[in-house]
Amino acid sequence: MKREIGRIDKADFPQLNLINIEVKIDTGAYTSSIHCKNVKVEDNYLKCTFLDEEHPSYHEKEFVFDEYDVKVVKSSNGQAQARYRIKTEIVLFGKTHPIYLTLSDREEMRFPVLLGRNFLSRKYVVDINKTNLSYKQKIEK
Numbered sequence: 001m002k003r004e005i006g007r008i009d010k011a012d013f014p015q016l017n018l019i020n021i022e023v024k025i026d027t028g029a030y031t032s033s034i035h036c037k038n039v040k041v042e043d044n045y046l047k048c049t050f051l052d053e054e055h056p057s058y059h060e061k062e063f064v065f066d067e068y069d070v071k072v073v074k075s076s077n078g079q080a081q082a083r084y085r086i087k088t089e090i091v092l093f094g095k096t097h098p099i100y101l102t103l104s105d106r107e108e109m110r111f112p113v114l115l116g117r118n119f120l121s122r123k124y125v126v127d128i129n130k131t132n133l134s135y136k137q138k139i140e141k
Contacts, residue, residue, distance in 0.1 A: 002123060003093060006130035008111065012091040018050070018058055020135065022111050025126050029116035031073055031085075036063070037105040039084055046084055048103050052112040073102055090119075092134040097123070
């Protein structure tokens with residue numbers, strides 16, 4: 001059975017050392033993404049800077065990945081864009097799941113992470129009237 005998730009929540013990304021990061025559940029997006037800037041490849045390593053002003057300890061933190069690929073993503077305005085993609089892990093409702101995240105510079109966006117249909121399908125059903133279901137369960141424990 002699929003678990004219910006609200007329209008926004010907070011998730012952990014243990015491999016990235018990111019805790020309680022706000023995520024927007026975006027059923028309109030196929031891919032999931034994390035907001036970064038200064039994305040570049042140096043000596044076969046992918047480097048980028050994480051953006052999240054809500055978390056001063058993480059804001060502008062540099063990440064370095066040795067495993068990544070490039071995915072063509074169609075943005076909401078219909079433009080196709082090649083974006084770097086990483087594989088990492090996300091923790092929701094106390095369970096760890098593998099997740100692919102494309103890297104995108106979206107400084108204007110309120111949420112540093114979008115969770116798209118590809119990740120949500122077969123795991124979650126979205127209730128747009130609820131928020132932070134995973135986070136509330138986490139802090140109750």
